[in-house]
Amino acid sequence: MSQATGTTASRKGLSRDDVKSLTDRVLSFAKADQTRIAVNSGVSEFTRTAMNRITTSGSTADDVVRITSAFGRRVASIETNRLDAASLEKAVRDAEALARLSPENPEYLPEPSGQTYLDVSGYYASTGNLTTEDRGRAASLVLERARAATTISAGYIDVSAGARAVANSTGLFAYHASTAVASTLTVRTADGSSSGWAGGEGADWTTIESERIATDALAKCEAWRGKSALDPGTYEAVLEPTAVGMLMSRMMGAFDARSADEGRSYFSKRGGGTLLGEKVFDERVTIKSDPAWANGETAPFTQAGEATGAETWVENGVLRSLAYSRFWAQRQKVASKPGMSNFIMQGTDTSLADLIGGVKRGVLITRFWYIRPLNPRMLALTGITRDGTFLIENGRISRPVTNFRFNESLADLLRNVEILGRPTRVCASENSSAGPPIIVPALKVRAFNLASLSDAI
16 A cells, blocks of 8 residues: 555545535436446646746646436436536536437446445645745756756646545445646757757655756756767667656557457457467566556546556566456456556666666667557557667767657567666656656667657757
């Protein structure tokens, strides 16, 4: 069980008792065959810097109720943030009216009944109590240093704190309080020819290394000055944790039994069936999810209120598990199993420097941009390297190189793993906001396909 660092009285968002009272009130208005109530409550806060100064800072607080009504297999939903009794009753009536008009959903199942949930505490007071001044001090660490280096910095600190809950007409009730923060920074030269990036993400603000982020972004920008072209091709590569996370986050939905059973997945077996129990990646690769993972906690239930727990999806390269929706589990006559809510990849204590030291001739990649899917059967993606790409020769970074467009299969990537670094939670989103927890190591791989040059900075 993870350790919370705040008290209910000081937490942002509605308390468990307040949410239970709210959902009971909404359910008392319901006349549908089945009703589900989802509540999202809390604050979103941010601080943004640009042109070496703090430009904007803001905070939004909201309590949103989503009402889903079903008559048979006719289903519809309404959202409202007006919580007085009259508005809530109107929202229920509107959801029910829309449900009666809706076409039948052939895959709708009755709401799940009561579940047993893990006791997961994902709310950290260090994040929930973060002030505008706290964010401002962290964001300011780079500003004078960037000016002195004649560079231009732009950063974003994204914070959320609150709770989510699910209740339904069968008596189910689930509640989870959480926090999240992402801090990212880009530093560029005044002429826009060189760029460096650094960032961090967590549930606990004390794990965000603001000084390290400022130092690394500046250093990457300086190191990437004077870059020159490198011929495209297949290279040995060291992917920093953020680069790995940006790719692995695209795998969270891949462990799906239905797509595998229907022949639409990398995990489909030729001729029918799935690859469960078979080796699919290098034996060094183990992939898990766990709602109670420290500093990567998630709600121990799905949007429908189905309980989730720790799961091993790949163990020593062998596919051990696939997720079954309630509908597909019923169709296949097996127990349902929710998919990933976080992504955890096993690593080692090997440092990034040691990973680089093992490369004869290859490329170091800081992160990616504009990642898009190509072929789900191959787990193939394309995108662009960004904010620091370097040639490695004989275990040392020899020179900065221009960016590339990559075309790569994640299956091939994970089959080509040679060394794993230290796992860390990374900011894996392209929009710099805090997202589902992604905990991954840096990777050294024997082959990575850098398909063409890119003029991107």
